[in-house]
Amino acid sequence: MRNTTRRDFLKISGAGAGSLLLAGPAIKAFSQIAGDDTIHPGEKLHRTPTYCEVCFWKCAGWVYTDKKGRIKKIIGNKDDPHCNGRLCPRGTGGVGMYYDNDRLQTPLIREGKPGNQYFRQASWEEALDLVAKNLDKVRREHGPECVALFSHGTGGKIISHLLKAFGSPNIAAPSFAQCRGPREVAFTATFGEDVMSPERTDIRDTRCLVLIGSHIGENMHNGQIQEMSEAIDKGATIITVDPRYSTAASHSKYWLPIKPATDLALLLAWMHVIINEELYDKKYVEKYTYGFRELKDHVKDKTPEWAYAITTIKPDIIRKTAREMAHAAPAVIVHPGRHVTWYGDDTQRSRAIAILNALLGSWGRRGGFYVPEKAHLPKFPGPAYPKPKRSWKDAFPGKYKLVNEVLSTGICDATIPNPEMGCNLKAWIVYGTNLMASLPDQEKTLKAIDNLEFLAVIDTMPMDIVSYADVVLPECTYLERYDVIRTSPHREPYIALRMPASEPLYDSKPNWWMAKELAKRLGLEAYFPWNNIEELLDWQLKHVGSSLDEMKHLGVKKLKREYDDLYFLNGEDYEFNTNTGKIELYSTELANEGFDPMPDYTPHPEPPPGYYRLNYGRAPMHTFSRTTNNPNLWELKKENNVWVNPKVARIWGLENGQYVWLKNQDGVVSSFPIKVRITERIRWDSVYMVHGFGHKERQLSRSYGRGASDSELITRIAEDPIMGGTGMRGNFVTFLTEKPGKEVAS
Amino acid sequence: MRYAMAVDTKKCVGCSDCVVACQTENNVPLGYARDWITETVAGTYPNVEIEIRSERCNHCENAPCVRCCPTGASHIVEGGIVLVDHDKCIGCGACIEACPYDARYPHPDGYVDKCTFCIHRVEKGEDPACVAVCPTHCLHFGDLDDPNSDVSKAIADRKWKVLAPEAGTKPQIYYLI
Numbered sequence: 001m002r003n004t005t006r007r008d009f010l011k012i013s014g015a016g017a018g019s020l021l022l023a024g025p026a027i028k029a030f031s032q033i034a035g036d037d038t039i040h041p042g043e044k045l046h047r048t049p050t051y052c053e054v055c056f057w058k059c060a061g062w063v064y065t066d067k068k069g070r071i072k073k074i075i076g077n078k079d080d081p082h083c084n085g086r087l088c089p090r091g092t093g094g095v096g097m098y099y100d101n102d103r104l105q106t107p108l109i110r111e112g113k114p115g116n117q118y119f120r121q122a123s124w125e126e127a128l129d130l131v132a133k134n135l136d137k138v139r140r141e142h143g144p145e146c147v148a149l150f151s152h153g154t155g156g157k158i159i160s161h162l163l164k165a166f167g168s169p170n171i172a173a174p175s176f177a178q179c180r181g182p183r184e185v186a187f188t189a190t191f192g193e194d195v196m197s198p199e200r201t202d203i204r205d206t207r208c209l210v211l212i213g214s215h216i217g218e219n220m221h222n223g224q225i226q227e228m229s230e231a232i233d234k235g236a237t238i239i240t241v242d243p244r245y246s247t248a249a250s251h252s253k254y255w256l257p258i259k260p261a262t263d264l265a266l267l268l269a270w271m272h273v274i275i276n277e278e279l280y281d282k283k284y285v286e287k288y289t290y291g292f293r294e295l296k297d298h299v300k301d302k303t304p305e306w307a308y309a310i311t312t313i314k315p316d317i318i319r320k321t322a323r324e325m326a327h328a329a330p331a332v333i334v335h336p337g338r339h340v341t342w343y344g345d346d347t348q349r350s351r352a353i354a355i356l357n358a359l360l361g362s363w364g365r366r367g368g369f370y371v372p373e374k375a376h377l378p379k380f381p382g383p384a385y386p387k388p389k390r391s392w393k394d395a396f397p398g399k400y401k402l403v404n405e406v407l408s409t410g411i412c413d414a415t416i417p418n419p420e421m422g423c424n425l426k427a428w429i430v431y432g433t434n435l436m437a438s439l440p441d442q443e444k445t446l447k448a449i450d451n452l453e454f455l456a457v458i459d460t461m462p463m464d465i466v467s468y469a470d471v472v473l474p475e476c477t478y479l480e481r482y483d484v485i486r487t488s489p490h491r492e493p494y495i496a497l498r499m500p501a502s503e504p505l506y507d508s509k510p511n512w513w514m515a516k517e518l519a520k521r522l523g524l525e526a527y528f529p530w531n532n533i534e535e536l537l538d539w540q541l542k543h544v545g546s547s548l549d550e551m552k553h554l555g556v557k558k559l560k561r562e563y564d565d566l567y568f569l570n571g572e573d574y575e576f577n578t579n580t581g582k583i584e585l586y587s588t589e590l591a592n593e594g595f596d597p598m599p600d601y602t603p604h605p606e607p608p609p610g611y612y613r614l615n616y617g618r619a620p621m622h623t624f625s626r627t628t629n630n631p632n633l634w635e636l637k638k639e640n641n642v643w644v645n646p647k648v649a650r651i652w653g654l655e656n657g658q659y660v661w662l663k664n665q666d667g668v669v670s671s672f673p674i675k676v677r678i679t680e681r682i683r684w685d686s687v688y689m690v691h692g693f694g695h696k697e698r699q700l701s702r703s704y705g706r707g708a709s710d711s712e713l714i715t716r717i718a719e720d721p722i723m724g725g726t727g728m729r730g731n732f733v734t735f736l737t738e739k740p741g742k743e744v745a746s
Numbered sequence: 747m748r749y750a751m752a753v754d755t756k757k758c759v760g761c762s763d764c765v766v767a768c769q770t771e772n773n774v775p776l777g778y779a780r781d782w783i784t785e786t787v788a789g790t791y792p793n794v795e796i797e798i799r800s801e802r803c804n805h806c807e808n809a810p811c812v813r814c815c816p817t818g819a820s821h822i823v824e825g826g827i828v829l830v831d832h833d834k835c836i837g838c839g840a841c842i843e844a845c846p847y848d849a850r851y852p853h854p855d856g857y858v859d860k861c862t863f864c865i866h867r868v869e870k871g872e873d874p875a876c877v878a879v880c881p882t883h884c885l886h887f888g889d890l891d892d893p894n895s896d897v898s899k900a901i902a903d904r905k906w907k908v909l910a911p912e913a914g915t916k917p918q919i920y921y922l923i
Contacts, residue, residue, distance in 0.1 A: 073770035076879070086881045089763040095770055217759030222881055229757045229882035247759045250796045257792040620761035631776055632769065636762045645791060680791045 008117040009696075010110065010467045045072055048501040049555030051080075051486050053153055053478035054090040054097065055623040056175070056197060057222050058486050059083030060556045061091060063479055063501035071095055071479060071502055080556045081223065081490050082198060088220040089621045089636065096632030097460065097477045098505070102701050104462055104474030105506035119472065124509065124517075131471050132521030134454035135166065138426045139522075144168050145390040146426040148411045152433035154483045154498070155475065155511035159431045159458070162515040165527035167386040170414075170425065172406035174438040177725050183336045185402055185723040186350030189587045191363055192577025195336045196372055196489050203227035205367040208237045208328030210321075212263055212353065214337040217247040220620040221338070237328065239321050241266060244615065244643070244688050245681035254321055260613050260686050261343050261604040261729065262311040267352035268601055269307035270322045272299045274359050279326035281361030288574065289358055291586025291597075298598045310601065329360040331367025344718025344727035348599035351587065355599070358583045364568035371564045372489035377540040382527050395421040400724050401593055407724040408439060409717075415448035427454040431511070432475075436464035437625035437692060440714040440728050458514065461629060462699040473514055476504035482512065482533045485540060485551075491566055493559045495544065497537070497551035512536075595722055604718070604730065606685075611665060611732035612648065613686040616710040625692035625711075628703035639707035641677040643688040649678045652735055661736040662687075662708055666715045669740050671696060674708035687733060748890040749825040749863055750918040751877070752900040753800050757884040760785055760798040764876035764885065771864060771875035778851050780861040781876055797923070800876065800885060803828060803849040803861035804909065804917030811841035811850065819857070825889070826918060827865055832857040846913040863887070890918075 045064040052059045052074075060080035064073045074094050078085035087094075107127030108119040122130075138146050144167030151160060151173055160171050176184075184194035195201075203209060204227040216224050228248075232238070238252040241263060249255040258266060274280050275296050285292055304315035325332045334356045340346050362368025392406060393399075395414035400407065415425040428449075439445050449455060449468050457469035460477050475481075479501050486496035504510070516528045530536040538548035546557055568574060575581045579588040591597035607613050621636040622628055628637075642662065644654060654660065659673035672694050682688050693707030718727030760783045768780050781802035788795045805828045812820045812828060819834035820841050830841075830850075835857035842850045842858060853859040864874035868887075872878065877885040888895025893902075897920070906920045 073767075083881075086879050087763070088881055089761050089766045092763055092766040092770060092879060217761070217882075220761055220881070225759065225761075225881045226883070229884070232757055233883075245791070245794045245796070247796075247798070250794075250798075251756065251759075255792070620759060620763075621766075632766055635769075635776055635779075636765060680787055680789060680794050681796070683791065 008114060010117055010119055048499055049077070049496075049552060050074070050479060050498045050501065051496045052087065052091040052094060053155075053483075053498075054094050054627060055220070056153070057082055057088075058154070058488060058496070059087055059091055059222050060486070060496040061087055062555065065501055069502060071098055074479075077496075077555045079554070079558070080496065081492070081494060082488070083222050084226060086222070086226065088222045088225070090220060090623055090627060090633060091222070093621070093627075093630060093632035093636075094479065096630035096634075097627075098479045098502070100461065100630055102462060102629055102699055103460055103477075103506065104466070104472060104508065106474060107507070108469075108472040110470045124507070127471050127473060128514070128517050128521060131456050131473070132518055134456075134470070135427060135518075136522060138453060139166070142424075142426050143389065144386075145170065145388050146424065147429070148172065148392070148415070148425045148427070149429045149431065150174070150408055150411070150433050150435060151431045152438070153431075154478075154486070156431045157484050158512045158515045159429065161527065162519055162524070163429070164385045165519065165524045166522060167388055169388045169391045170406060170411060172392075172408040172411045174408045174433055174435075176405040177407040177409050177723075178341055178438060178440070178728070179339050181405065181723050181725045182340050182346035182720055183338075183350040183353075186347045187336060187354050189402070189578070189584060189589050190351060190354035190358065191583055198223055198488060198490065199336065199338070200369050200372045200489070201333050201335060202367050202370045203333060204230045205331060206231055206236055206328070206333050207331040207367055208239065208325050208333070210239045210241070210325060210332070210334040211248055211252075212241045212267075212335065212337060213342075214335050215242065215246040215248055215617050217251070218620055219338065219618045237324050239324065243683040243686055246617075254317070254324070256313050256317065256321070257683060259310070259312045260615065260683070261606075262601075264345065264349045264352055264599060265302070265307045265310040265601040266313060266318065267349065267356060268299050268302035268599070269304045269318050270325070271295070271352070271356060271359060272302040273304060273319050273322035274326055274356070275299060277323070279323065280359040281329055284330070284361035285359060288576070288583050290578075290580040290582035290584050290588075295355065295585040295598060310603075325360055328367075330362045330365035332360050332362050333357070333368055334360070334362075341720070341725040342727050342729040343604045344720050344725075344730070345599075345602055346720050346725050346727060347722040348596065351590075352599040355585050358585060363583065364574070366567050370491055370566050371568075372491065373493045373561050373563065374489035375487040375493040375495050375544060375559050377485055377487060377495075378543045380530060380536050380539060382529055390423050392423060392425070395423040402589065403723050408435075409441075409444075409726055410724060412439070412444050412448040415451055416444070417451060426452065427456075428452055429456045429458065430465055430469075431458045434459075434463035434465050434625050436696070437709065437711045440711060440717050440726050442712060443715070458511065460508070461626065462697050463625070464695060464697045467697055474506065474508040475514070476508035476510055480504040480508070481510035482537065483510075485537060492561055494556055495541070495546065495551070495559065496556040497548075497554075499552060590722070593722075607732035608665065611734045613729065614662075614664070614710065614713055614731045614733045615686050615688045615729060616691045617688065619690045622690070622692055625695065628692055628695065628706070629700040631702065634702045637690075638702070639675060640690040640693040641675040642708070643677050643679050643682040645682050645684040646678050646680060647684045649676065652737070654678065654735065654737070658737070661740055662713060662733040663736055663740075664713045664715060665732045668713055668715055669736065670694065670708040670713060672705045672708055673739070747825045748918070749805065749827055749868070749888070750890045750897050750920065751863070751874075752886040752897050752906065752920040752922055754882075754884040754886070754900070754922040755797050755799055756922065757882045758798045758800055759882055761881065763879050763881060764800045767875040767879035768861070771867075772862070774859070775854055778853070778859070780859065799921060801847070801849075801909070802876070802919065804847055804915065804919045805861075805863060807916035807918065808914060810844040810846070810913075810915060814840045814844045816840065823865070825868075827863050828860075829862055829865065830858055830860065846910045846915060847917070
């Protein structure tokens, strides 16, 4: 796998003059900092506002510190609709991110020749100078567009501002092509607007919630969990479609244990029933939609009996569940999901979900999808961004016309030299995303990295990607810094403040300081005219009738809705942002680009004998690969396991708790073994594991080598031709019960 | 007054937020826990059922841990909350053996520790930390003698069970099923 030549994979604890000093045994160091023996429950604590950065839900909360300024606990802010005063386990366990003694402590610089490289500690001055020097070199020799940024999370916004000022449009987040991209493109093609984050699902008032592979409860999207729980109390019907008996499935009235990769057939059959039994919202469809006749004709043959043969879901269950949805309409949600890059036809499957919602009249209706609104803060006065001459898209002539975000995998492609491609990227900045786990096809990522002239990584933790960096800039955690104001959309527009509850530990710094310092060195000071971020925030807040002082006391503030009602008004005319101004059941946009205007079922490859489809998902106490080393959350789940149906276990002679290695159909073997969990909760044709484990970086003292990495086993990518999403459910694995001959990990 | 808790197994998703919130509220050292999650699976695919429970000390009315304590460290206070007096506890572990719910652990500082129903919060009229944090609102706490308390209302119109009723401990954690 690892064939880099330019860059050795560096262990951060590796040898070399001035290499990083280790903090000592994990738990000992932790308690030294925490000093928990002197604290008593009920002690008077001081509170500071924050919003969480352990996941993208960004719940607002209060950080409690004791008299000595030590962070003790984090509690949700009652006025915040993202959490209603209740953080999830990751937010509550956010303290572990601060106390993690494996944190990056100082800037690091790669030294030596290939084959004999090491990291040495550096001052901020030296590290920033080196980053600026390399970015400037690329700017002069190739143009500013040849620098790309991978970013995830709030802190990436100011780094993005730096890159735009620098003159590059190549700012990618794995959250598009590896996650929610298909649903955004599909819903925009249908309704002229996307689903947004947090999702505009009105779950608290729904009477029927349909989950297609979405495992709410295991994915801990806080507001949604809370609202689903409220809906259960109110007696809403939950229908869960999943080959695995998920936690959500166990709380559902109907569980449809579907054969993997066949969801589109089920969705088409549901449309068939709803149209043929005339269960759709006739007034809504007539007034607001385009292409009903074409759709009716399209699903004419898609009977439940047809779908049964494909999905293994019995026709009477398909009919019964379709009628349940129609009965609840318009207070029904066929949930768009979030991580939806599965099989390469994901935009079409998301389109089917959008169309189904349109037939049921749930878009813009109470208990369906509300009309969200977000706060708009003014941009601090400064020069306009330069206009880039090229972008990553130039590497793909004629492709991705419907894509309005940057594909992270496209950045990789545009970095690997190719005579047919016009845009060879030369330098990357990676902010807060562990590309080794967040991108599939590690071989391609490594090939791209090997072709870079320069790679800078900004992170709080020594993630696997850090090992490939030329310069590492250690960021302080969200608990130790200001960030830009949170303005996520919701039922009402809200703003939330994050401010430091503690001075940064070690020699770590906040993102805004790094961006401003780099700007200074790159001749871009004019884009950062504020002296510090407090000045920027206070200026912005005063423009929306608040101030930094007020927000320090409130944490979150509700602003007034400016436009629209929360739901469509009965009988009112609405213009949708599509070609026809209607909700497009038949997509003119997709038709114009040569794609199927209405979704169709296509069969996907099936596992060869002895292999099982690799499905992956989340555990409620972890976010991606970033929390598995957090001491508090690691306590709750130290490694993932592979779920195996008892029938399969019998064939292979597997026992519960036994360690196995997984090998995929391309011969890639997991670097580390994974524990078998024999359970009736999984189909016999698939296995399941939680994403984010199997770290290769030894400096992650708790999570190194614990469990297996699904990302490593995802080598077959089914690309979505409409939006470039990377379908990642096309890998099949088998079991190796003995340690493979070759030592894969190093 | 009779403090009790109800756990709604139809809503709990087993996220373990109660565990972390307890740890940070009560300075429970890492590696130990006063509350925890269990999951039981029954049936065969696709006719499966699971029950997820958030468990902790049952604050039994007839508490074997209190009866067997040689120093009187384990005791019951007003409202039926079972507590351990850290100064009196010699860490002999008899209570750990006696508890049918495995709810106690030896604290590294030499005493036995367990759930206190967050008495320091309850005295101020707040819910225990686990109840206050639960994103699914599946935990209900209060006084069983007060028909309007959360816990009384929660068990009034739902089927419930307690764990190991055969042990005769009269546990005060009710699982809504």
